[in-house]
């Protein structure tokens with residue numbers, strides 16, 4: 001595989017961008033080798049600067065659920081651009097967007113648009129603190145909620161990959177207010193709440209965790225958190241930046257049948273543009289400025305072009321429920337193929353999946369939390385990642401990420417992915 005142009009760009013980038021990338025996990029540090037610079041993407045494919053073409057399973061870390069260069073979304077953006085790129089004043093698309101979100105996710109009665117998932121989670125926690133007049137929050141080991149200071153404690157995603165789950169730069173004062181518990185361990189959360197009675201403002205959780213690899217909640221876990229929050233006056237925040245509009249049109253909360261007080265959103269909601277949102281019960285959302293005292297603002301919040309992209313995306317998903325069945329069937333097919341390959345080649349692996357999200361962990365343990373996720377052989381993952389690239393399939397460059405399927409993955413492509421997986425696993429065995 002020729003990667004000269006990517007390599008040259010990376011060398012130039014390292015001189016002027018920290019680590020040569022604008023988000024750490026893109027640097028390929030966990031898997032070895034240099035990042036590929038992408039010049040174009042279309043449907044299910046990424047095309048790099050050296051004209052290599054890959055079937056891709058990241059989809060910009062989730063947003064591109066309809067594949068790249070979707071005509072509906074691109075047309076909506078082109079139309080919106082004609083009216084100016086930004087107003088800094090309210091526009092009708094923001095109203096349409098809020099109406100659509102509150103229809104699709106009924107636990108959201110009012111919603112505020114922001115420009116990233118990080119902004120959404122930071123604002124949601126500030127709101128919960130302002131509403132309850134309490135300081136502490138509980139988060140889960142291996143969950144990632146963006147790079148807000150309060151969340152960089154036992155954090156997932158690139159923070160695990162690069163060995164900074166507790167980042168320098170976060171003050172001890174902030175860290176003291178973030179308590180952590182293992183995912184899927186209700187007793188640990190109940191104990192924390194009892195030991196800090198009357199002090200916990202919020203429990204924030206990815207209802208389906210995607211940032212320590214994919215980990216699904218066990219039966220009763222989320223419902224147990226709901227009951228605990230109701231009993232203790234704690235605000236339950238579901239961070240659905242990844243799962244919102246992906247696992248169903250009503251997000252993870254719809255399929256798992258548990259309603260949070262606040263939901264944070266991002267990724268798909270922007271159709272590929274930088275958008276986030278947080279919303280929930282009216283009573284809580286009316287604490288947000290200017291309705292209430294909790295301050296939060298944004299120069300580009302509700303940006304008309306971003307709203308146009310997001311509206312086109314959400315309108316499509318809202319009116320095409322068959323999308324989710326298709327995505328689930330394709331994902332099941334790929335995961336079954338991977339499991340068969342692992343068995344045939346005698347490689348230890350566990351495939352976690354839900355809807356159109358999945359992770360192949362190189363461990364024979366059941367992966368139900370961060371501790372079990374960490375039993376994966378990450379060196380083996382690195383070799384597998386590179387072998388898959390050679391086979392023309394682009395994966396997330398870390399064991400601790402979920403993969404995402406888009407509607408552009410046809411049954412034929414699913415077959416190709418399974419075959420590539422077999423060849424890559426075999427190559428990894430031969431070179432062990």
Ligand SMILES: Cc1ncc(COP(=O)(O)O)c(C=O)c1O
Pocket residue numbers: 116117118119121144145146147206210211239240241242266267276
């Ligand atoms: C669950 C979750 N929350 C929050 C974020 C932060 O979103 P963003 O990267 O848009 O700031 C991410 C992804 O990065 C995420 O996966």
Ligand SMILES: N[C@H](C=O)CCC(=O)O
Pocket residue numbers: 023024025026061144157158211242401
């Ligand atoms: N896991 C992260 C978000 O979902 C990966 C994206 C990033 O940090 O660049």
